[in-house]
Amino acid sequence: MSDLTNLRGPERRPLRGRRLALGTIAQQGSQAAGLLAMLIVTTVVGRRLSLREFGVFGLLSSLAGYLLVVQNAAAAAAVRELAASLGAGQRERRSVVFASALVLYTGGGLVAALALAICGPAVSFVLGLEGQLARDTQGGALLLATVTAIGWPLTIFRDVLRARGRFVALAVCEVAGIVAYAALVCALALTAAPLWVLIGAAGTLPPAVGLTALAARPLAGGFVARSAARPERATVGSLLAAGAGLSGAEIANAVAYTADRGLLGALGSARLVGLFEGPLRAHNVLRALSAALVTTVLPTAARLHASGDVAGLRELAQRGIRYALLLTAPAAAVVAAGAAVLLEVWLGQRYVAGASGLRLLCSYWLLQGAGAIAGAILVALGRTAVVARTAASALAANVLLALVAIPPLGVAGAALAFAVPAGLQALWLVWRLRQALDLTVRELLSAAVPGWLATALALAAAWAGLAVAGEAAWPALLVLPVALLVGWFVAFVTALKPAERAFARSLLRRLPVSEDTPGTDRRSVSEGAPRPDPR
Incomplete structure (x- = not known):
């Protein structure tokens, strides 16, 4: 970035x-x-x-x-x-x-x-x-x-x-x-x-x-x-038009959550709605992690687009997808592996019945981090209609799946109805970003591989740790962050480029390091690089 x-x-x-x-x-x-x-x-x-x-x-x-x-x-x-x-x-x-x-x-x-x-x-x-x-x-x-x-x-x-x-x-x-x-x-x-x-x-x-x-x-x-x-009336109108398109995607998500809860209550009981709260609140952890990246990507992409810097947008897209998947996908895998123990320790034994729902809600995060970055950059490019239409389609699919899946599956059916359309939505947004910025499939896969590698490693470590911990809840709970760190560390060492590893280390040491390939100019600000904004 x-x-x-x-x-x-x-x-x-x-x-x-x-x-x-x-x-x-x-x-x-x-x-x-x-x-x-x-x-x-x-x-x-x-x-x-x-x-x-x-x-x-x-x-x-x-x-x-x-x-x-x-x-x-x-x-x-x-x-x-x-x-x-x-x-x-x-x-x-x-x-x-x-x-x-x-x-x-x-x-x-x-x-x-x-x-x-x-x-x-x-x-x-x-x-x-x-x-x-x-x-x-x-x-x-x-x-x-x-x-x-x-x-x-x-x-x-x-x-x-x-x-x-x-x-x-x-x-x-x-x-x-x-x-x-x-x-x-x-x-x-x-x-x-x-x-x-x-x-x-x-x-x-x-x-x-x-x-x-x-x-x-x-x-x-x-x-x-x-x-x-x-x-100004014109400015209010333009903001309202752009905001309506942007809100369309989130309105669809909000309606999907609400519809799933409402159908659980109507087709099941208020108790099922309460049982669904545990998986949903845990799932919102992943949404919050992703939102932190989008917060910085959107204004950055808007400035790049305003300056006509297509090369900068392409690099922002690739790095954003790489870091978003590295952050969210391994975390989702660890939460899915330990869903039952997390709900038991957190909210009590009565919420463990929602563990299958939590696992299903975690499944689409193999793609969602990339989809969030793609949606933010598409918005910065002025393509809010694409994001809104995709969200509306996902909402319609969610409601239809919920009507079919909730009666036999309960909480798991509501989670399944949300996860499947959300995963397809993320995949489609990434594909539209590829078209907008003329990215190749190989470039997208190279951006995604580090996150998927970390996910596989974290999931394997979590399963192994949980098998060793057995029925003991607190030891099993302590296994999960260790498994996540294992996945991140191996991906950091094996999947990131040398310049990216050097850049990450520089953030910890507070040293200015170039993000270009090794051996390129690494001048500090005082040596001629553009000065940072004093704000």
């Missing part, structure tokens, strides 16, 4: 990915903090509530989360436009884009709030809830809607940091917001707060992150100018 903050055209494109790599590492740290918070919150809430209550909590809080993911996807249009307006002499344009995006964020928050408010009675009806549980469901949905309406506009400050490439500052702000959110939800759960209050508190992450991002002074640099800090 390349540092594109100071692009001067292809003729001055030394691919020195240090800043972007460090930003990605910072985002991974933020995602790790979010995952840890999610695990803690899920553990505390899941152990305190009954399966029926946990199913309701998981469904409504996840709906708010999926709507936020949809908003994040639409926000990529604003990030792209803000990133493209960072050049000299574009101060007024930046302020117009910022004001126009703020209008859309506010309107989107109100629409999302209305949808969540309606979901309260709808969930009660679909799951057949009665009495206090039905009242908690509807009251929680109303409180969650209120928090969402307040929180969405505040996320624009987070996205300004993204557009400016301040990924480390963004990661710090996200961690601070995550800590505040997790502390609030856990405190309420441990003090036996009513279910409707817990549901409302589950939506406090966006305002928490937005407020901490505001404290980082993201608007410095001309995002708000007094003479032009007003929305």
Whole structure:
């Protein structure tokens, strides 16, 4: 991956990915903090509530989360436009884009709030809830809607940091917001707060992150100018059109998750919905790891595309696919191998019945990391319609498969209905990226092989370790991270190019190392290489 903050055209494109790599590492740290918070919150809430209550909590809080993911996807249009307006002499344009995006964020928050408010009675009806549980469901949905309406506009400050490439500052702000959110939800759960209050508190992450991002002074640099800090109808329209296309893919994912849960409740019971929460929440760990890469790839690809740097886009695509698969596919394999022990230690013996569902949800991650990178670059190239149509097709296939698979298979059927279309979706996006950038099949396979090699090794190590550990849960659990490290280490030594290994080591030593092939010029900044952005 390349540092594109100071692009001067292809003729001055030394691919020195240090800043972007460090930003990605910072985002991974933020995602790790979010995952840890999610695990803690899920553990505390899941152990305190009954399966029926946990199913309701998981469904409504996840709906708010999926709507936020949809908003994040639409926000990529604003990030792209803000990133493209960072050049000299574009101060007024930046302020117009910022004001126009703020209008859309506010309107989107109100629409999302209305949808969540309606979901309260709808969930009660679909799951057949009665009495206090039905009242908690509807009251929680109303409180969650209120928090969402307040929180969405505040996320624009987070996205300004993204557009400016301040990924480390963004990661710090996200961690601070995550800590505040997790502390609030856990405190309420441990003090036996009513279910409707817990549901409302589950939506406090966006305002928490937005407020901490505001404290980082993201608007410095001309995002708000007094003479032009007003929305423009044309800009609002273009952002809305681009955002709608981007949101289409995430709306499809959100609807797929919701449809699978709804069909589990309608064709099975609310207990099955609660049982499905364990696999879904564990699966979201992988989605978060992938999202950290997309956060940095999208604005980078947008700048490359704006500069006409096709060679840079090709290299970004290949390295992005390589690193994404290296990160996510081995982790998915290890989670699949230890699905039963993970659910038992994490949530308790009653959730082990969902282990087959978790394994199926992990299966499509052999391709999904590459698909996420491909989707982000296609968006940067302005091909949002391709991404949206692919997601819509996957959604339709998901619903059809769920109708067939859930009655005989239950939780495993819902997982299967999600995994098969998602894997095909990822494969198709990679193929369309190949066409867009004129990549060869050999180039794509060379990018994917390190991740697949690490996956095979990690899976074999996990199986061997679990066989030795036997029935003991905690020793078996400790085997899994060791197996993951084995896969990563062997892939690092055998599958990465020498220059890539040197670059990775330089990040740890904080030394400037070129990403070119060994023996090429490795000048430092002071010796003539373009200077990094001081921001």
